[in-house]
Amino acid sequence: MDNYIVSARKYRPDNFESVVGQDSITKTLKNSIKTNQLAQAYLFCGPRGVGKTTCARIFAKTINCSNVTADFEACNECESCVAFNKLRSLNIHELDAASNNSVDDIRNLIDQVRIPPQLGSYSVYIIDEVHMLSSAAFNAFLKTLEEPPKHVVFILATTEKHKIIPTILSRCQIFDFNRIGVEVIRERLEFVAEKENISAEHDALQIIAQKADGAMRDALSIFDQIVSFSGKDITYQSTIKNLNVLDYEIYFNITNAFLSGDYSSALLIFDDVIKKGFEPSYFITGLASHFRDLLICKDPGTIDLLEVGKKIKEKYLEHAQLCSVAFLFKSIEIANKADLNYKTSQNKRLLIELALLSICNIDSKALSENSTASPQAQQAKPSTTVEQTKTAVDQETASEKPETIINATQQPEKAAEVKETPKEEETKEPNKNETTSTNLIVETPKQESSKEVSDKKATYTGISIKNLSESNNTKVEIDSSGEPKISYSHIGTDGFDDAKLKYVWEKYAESKRENPRLYSFLLAHLPEKNNENQYVIVVESNLIKEKLDAELNETLKFLKTELNNRDFELSYIIGETKQEKTFKSDQEKLEDMIKENPEVKKLRDQLNLDFE
Ligand SMILES: [Zn+2]
Known part of the structure; x- marks a missing residue:
């Protein structure tokens, strides 16, 4: 256990082959090296920890390798490769745009771009989190991106592709990195565990892989965390305990x-x-x-x-x-x-x-x-x-x-x-x-x-x-507002306000939609409070009242249930309706006003008023 090296660094892929879960991307990059068709600007998009920077580095190393293998991987032996592996290479420049996003930062970069590499053929500029550049910095950068010196390759990386302006997008070859599948991560962890002589339960690694949420880097650092916690024997139980995951x-x-x-x-x-x-x-x-x-x-x-x-x-x-x-x-x-x-x-x-x-x-x-x-x-x-x-x-x-x-x-x-x-x-x-x-x-x-x-x-x-x-739904709503209500299968004696009654009434009207006349009638006539829990609806004629009375039982049951109030009562009485106007259009309202007072029409005609 002594001197355990952080896996995320130790097992960082150093060639295309070892990159996990991004097969199509590594294949395309290799292919461009093979056919010698390098773009001058790449845009690597995708979530964090999925290998964008890693791929950028491998790519930079490979295109500078003086002795590329038959499989189009870096040789890891030539002067350039060695410099890369020791992190000493002058052919690679990394700029974190999250912290260096000003125009001056970009100007510095542009100045450097002009200098040709002393070793190898390309200077690779990796700009991480490129979406964080200020718009002024973006603009300053645009020109260089448009016509970069021959020896320069830009690799822009971002977790937020949608924030990249189209002028940049159109100048880059775009690669979309995927979240890495749980299965793929788990297999990689198995590989690492084996290399490190650590015995790990299958389900334990599965949990780590899940927790990593598609990011290999995270998976490896969680793995390290577990190892330092439970030694060389990783069990499912110790893992969920350490990760604070529910079993x-x-x-x-x-x-x-x-x-x-x-x-x-x-x-x-x-x-x-x-x-x-x-x-x-x-x-x-x-x-x-x-x-x-x-x-x-x-x-x-x-x-x-x-x-x-x-x-x-x-x-x-x-x-x-x-x-x-x-x-x-x-x-x-x-x-x-x-x-x-x-x-x-x-x-x-x-x-x-x-x-x-x-x-x-x-x-x-x-x-x-x-x-x-x-x-x-x-x-x-x-x-x-x-x-x-x-x-x-x-x-x-x-x-x-x-x-x-x-x-x-x-x-x-x-x-x-x-x-x-x-x-x-x-x-x-x-x-x-x-x-x-x-x-x-x-x-x-x-x-x-x-x-x-x-x-x-x-x-x-x-x-x-x-x-x-539906009343179940209501129940959940009530639940969530924190009102303790447990059983709803019976009708209780809940209180309700006008808004609730109106809501329930309209719902009832909705259930009568197949009868458009009744539907609009119901919408236009809200129950009015007469007494505690006693409501009335004023209707215009006896004929209507009879029709409604025939359905009164059904109506009551619906309302009682929906209101969860068994004491609610409703009756229809004949009289002048007050509520008719509630659902009228402006035109209808005007017609009513004219009916009541013909002067209104005169006024309207004289002033030439109309609805817009
Ligand atoms: Zn090499």
Whole structure:
């Protein structure tokens, strides 16, 4: 262990062959040497740590080598190569534009450019982070770039290609360096470990490779860090401990808890994570990625996107079978939403805990989607814990109610939504696993029964699937604002303000879109407060009132559910409407004014007023 040399330096590639993960670029560069068609300016773009500067140096060395090998690599023996390898070569000039970005810096460089090299044939100027040059410096540089002396090769490197002005771009041969794949990095680390006589577990190197995020340089320095921490024996456990990475196991365990609706285990696992010193936000983003990885495993087409070690991959495949696609979608959505709200949340821990509870609840919700029949029953026993809710839901699922089926047909758009997701395995085994594929039970009757019940479509159908799922959304919103609300499968007695009512009302109107007349009528008539929880809508005629009254039950159920307020009441009364004007165009408003007061028209005509 004594005198361990930093791998990033020791294993820095010194010829094209040893450059990792940029095969097409090294090939092209070699080819240009072979055909002796060197450009005078190159632009190397790509993320940090992927080998831009390394390639630039190798290229500079190779084009100055007096004895290039048959494979068009530098010989490493000639005077120039030796000078390069000892970092003494005068043929290479590196300028870090991040710290030397003034016009004067560039002028110095331009002055140097004129001097021909004493050894070798080319002076290579590497300008790193070239996008950092000031615009004045850019302009000063442009002329030299346009007509550089024959012996000069510029290699500009940048992590931000989009910041390079077109006049520069057009003068350069551009190379795009890729982020290096996890697999490639891992293999390289294996190679380094072997050379250094270090035994390393496959999954440990995999974690390092992942952590490096496509940058070889980072991977090697993380590797060094682990070596100095755990000696010549690198294990998966020591690696995750040292890197402060959460064990996959934790995510698998919590997923198990989610699937069985075991919210207390989920909370305890999360507590454990926090006790280990992890940030809640780190945990939740990791959880979202975990669900994403599980989702990827559901489809053979995307399985290659999974970048984990062999053993863990098996575990993912196995676990993915337990989760339905719908569950994963919803979970990702919840986790992602919590992540988005994390920064602004006043109670970050609670925010994450609520997200976990919501995920725990997904399956029971899927069940309750199947048995949306009796909101009243749910109303009657507002359960306070998730468990109680689950039991209630289970009981309801036991007896299949025809209403459910009608619900399903009434929401064809939702059905389409669910069906879009690719999930062959699931449709094959809709009922095999009661806990995990429950959402499919919702789907199946939909297709079968859509025809036979289509004529019933107009009648009231209870809480629709769409409504439920939307109220789930509402729930997450409420969650994220930090208001503690756990169970939503029943209707509560929430307060609401005008804005909320308006929102819900418009949503209801939206559900009547297929009837344009009703739709616009609803939009134009907002419920007005009469008494506490008592709302009225003033309608113009008895005919309209009758029509609306016929649907009042449906309307009420929708509103109560959406508002989560079972006390909400609405009635229609005949009278002069006040709200008509809300949704009128300017032209319509004017016509109304003219109707009320003909003088307005005169005034308008006289003054020749018109809408623009
Ligand atoms: Zn040489």
